Amino acid sequence: MRDAQERAVPVLVDADQDVIIAAATAAGKTEAAFLPILTNLLNDYDPPGSVLYISPLKALINDQWDRLGRLCEQLEIPVVAWHGDISSSKKHRFLKSPEGVLLITPESLEALFVNRGSSLAGVFQNLRYIVVDELHAFIGSERGKQLQSLMHRVELVAGRRLPRIGLSATLGNMSLAKEFLRSADAGGVTVIKSENSGQTLQVQVRGYIQPPMSELKKLLIQSADEQSEEDETENKASPDFAIADHLYKVLRGSNNLIFPNSRQQVEWYADQLRRRCEKDGVPNEFWPHHGSLSKDLREQAEHALKAGGQAASAICTTTLELGIDIGSIKTVVQIGAPPSVASLRQRLGRSGRRPGENAILRVYCKESPLKDSSSLSDQLRQSLVQTIAMVRLLLGGWFEPPRTQGLHASTLVQQCLSVIAQCGGATAADLWKHLVAEAAFQNVEKPDFLKLLKSLGEHELIVQDSSGLLLPGTVGERLINHYEFYSAFISDEEFRLVCDGKALGSVPISRPLTKDQRIIFGGRRWQVRDVDLQAKVIIVAPARGGAPPLFDGLGAMVHDNVRKEMRAVLADPNPCPFIDRDAQALLDEAKKTFNALGLGERYLIESGGRCYLISWLGDYANDALRLLLNHVGFSCDNAGLAIEIEADIQRTLAALKDVGELDANDLDSILADVENMLREKWDWALPESLLMKSFASISLDISTAIEFAQTHAATYTNPNEMMPRALIGD
Incomplete structure (x- = not known):
């Protein structure tokens, strides 16, 4: 047995305590839990007992159904999957004789409570364990709150406390997992953390220069069938084609996972890599996988990876992040900055699973060419530096803890x-x-x-x-x-951007949105004129300003520690050991700007009548800072690393002083201008005061923003320093 499996036996076999088993993907967590649990079920109890296994994904249930079914067949313990694809006759059989292992999602369990509430006492009377798979995927979300409530309601129906077993990837702070699993008695939860590491990570970050957005969009829309020889020459200006060539060269002949940061990019890379197979007259090895594809198409990719007879790579979104069994993966590829360190770690757990194999991570970063008008975010090479910071944090064993303060x-x-x-x-x-x-x-x-x-x-x-x-x-x-x-949750709904009656496209908006705010879309800056929440439409007008940064302001939320590590990367005089020559040249450019602007010591820079505030805080605090500065009367935009403020340094310092005097609990006035507080499924039914509290707890870090303003408005010593206009684009 592996270490976690061995240690799980004595704490689980008697069904008398709450346990979390934390280990990397494919480290045997399922067996660690179910070998002692099935042993308990085989003891001579009359009537026989049952286990409630709760999973975040139907696909994971199908995977575990097959896995546990083989294990339980000779033990004569029934294993029943419960979701929309399972026949009602099989479900009725379990309800009539509730024994064995029931595999279910939170949504299907909710349906049981609503539709069969009067009969659940009989269904759960002999329940011995509640097992939650991929526990980390629930913590901090509205779905996680639903699960916590459902576990408590199961115990109310059963009439007794039931042992809760959480299976999880290792969390940076296991106390959060303990509090989630049993908030009333977190101290009584036993944690079994796998000590089997022994895995060597091989990593390379490659740097590319991105052409202007208008040119890139034209290149990406062209289909290969329509490309002339002249177009082929022009395509060499786009890093996406160079990245596709490199992926084809290094990945062919092995099983891999490729993670671009959007469904559109998944489709584009899948198409490009398939075309390269066709051009060389070899079988296709590259398959798309994302939530908008049909079940059949997703399963094609999964079967190709599992089959083992022929090499296969999936170009995917987060759909293949969780523990669906897809066999052994050689390389994990990330295109663009990872969404988070935790996500990068979860994805990397797929690689190097065989004894003696290294885990391999390849990251491809695209940056804009620098001009006199380039934004500060681009000059500091935000995407590349963020990627390097995340890899450094990953190597150091840190990753984002779940945000658990949300009221939901x-x-x-x-x-x-x-x-x-x-x-x-x-x-x-x-x-x-x-x-x-x-x-x-x-x-x-x-x-x-x-x-x-x-x-x-x-x-x-x-x-x-x-x-x-x-x-x-x-x-x-x-x-x-x-x-x-x-279902307790809905996906981030896409808003249509409209200018002068013409649709510009659609984007998911998960950040606070206010009128007159500027956003970046399609390589241009736009100013929000109006928001129609019912129709999901944002009316915009062209906004003045220099070239927009490559950063679009709509992506994943970055943690405070990642930004602090980005500052450390830029301040480090030594070369980075895991990046290629082109990436090192881009990083050197960023360090030159960092040092020229004195960003190691200062956080405010003025240029062209505009002030740039570099807080090195994460997005929850930076979004709050932007709203608070708006609240005290200053127009500003959050551009990732920098908040751009329409004021000089003296007026910005006065604004920060005013922000520092605000009351973090005065949400009525602080959030008065936010247009999109209806973020979660039932927010429309909340009273205004509770809606504001819930929104702030989930989307903002107001206390940290106010604390930053108090500290830095009081300690800033060089209000009259100006930087040369050429250093920052106006």
Whole structure:
């Protein structure tokens, strides 16, 4: 046995404690949990017991169904998968005789509570374990809040405390996982962390110069069938073609995962790599995999990777990040800056699984050519430096902890309606006790909860009868009976950008959005004129300003520690050992700008009547800083590393002083201009005060922003220093 498997036996076999098993992908977590759990089930209990296994993905359930099915077949322990593709006859068989292992998603478990609430006592009476796979994927999300609430409700129905088993990738702070698994008794959760590392990482970061966005867009839209010889020559200006050539050269003949940062790029690279196979007259080895593809097309890619007879590489989004078994992977490729260190680590867990094999990471970074008008973010080579910082943090064993402070009041709305449906009605006291006071939503205060119930009544989601019992209202009844009710989350919806009646395209907007804010799209700066939340439309007009940075301001949220490490990268006089010559030249350019601007000692730079604030804070704090500066009357934009402020240094310092005096709890005024607070599924039903608290807790770090303003407005000593105009594009 592996170390985690050996250590799991004594703590799991008696079903008397909560346990987290933390190990890398393919380190045997499933066996570590289920060998002692199945041993327990085989003991002579009458009636036989059962296990509730909760997974974030239907595909992972199918994978584990096959895996556990083979293990349990000779033990004569039933293994039942429960999701939309499973026949109702198999589900009824389990409900009639609930024994063995039930594999289910949170959404299907929610449906059981809503539709079979009266019969669940019999279903869960002999339950011995609750197992949560990919625990880290739930922490800090609305779906995670739903899961916490469901685990508590399962125990209420069973009438006793049940051992909860979490299977997880190693988290930087395991106390967060313990608090998530059993918030009322985190100290009683046993953690088994695999010590089997022994894996060597081989990494290379390659640098490329990106042509202007208008030229790149033209090149990417062209199909290879339409390209003339002249076009082929022009294509050499685009790094994407050079990256595709290099991928084809180094990956052919082995199994690999390639992660671009968008579905559009997945399709483009899959097409380019397939064309190279056709051109050489060899079988295609490259398959796209993302959420918009049909189930059949996704399974083609998965089967190609698993089959083993022929080499296969998947060009994919986050769909292949979690633990679906796809066999042994030689190389993990990241195109562009990784979304996070945690994501990079999760992806890298797929590589080097065989004994003696190294894990291989290849990263391809694209940067813009520098001009006199180049933005500060481009001059500091933001994408490349962020990538280097993330790899350094990965090598040092750090990765982002989940953000657990979110109220996720939207999910509380769903859980209130679900409990009312399950029980045929509930009192306000019941809901408070079983969902808030003793369960997942303990950060919601009683006055806010009472306002929430009043708001649910105003929206006709609930009604109260003469006895005080809360029942589904007209709207609530309709929504509870719709299949979409069971999911607590919705994907970030895309907004259409429209200028003078002409559609520019669509983008997912997950950051705070205010009128007059400037955003970057299609290689241009645009100013927000109006936002129509119902129609999901943003009306924009061309904005003045220099060339926009390559950074678009709409990507993944960057953590404070990543920005601090970026500063350390730029201040480090030594060459970086894992980047190629072109990347090193780009990094040297960034270091030259960093030193010329004195960014090791200062955080404010003035040029052309505009001030650049480089806080080295993450995006949650920087987004809050931008909103707070707007709130005290200053127009500014968040461009990643720098917040660009329409003011000189003296006025910026005065603004920071005003920000430092704000009350972080005065959300009514701070968030007054935010247009897109309706972020989660049931936010529309929340009272305004609770909506603001929930939005701020999920999307912003207001306290850190105010603390930064207090500290730096008081200590800045060179307000009159000016930098040469040529250093920063106007």
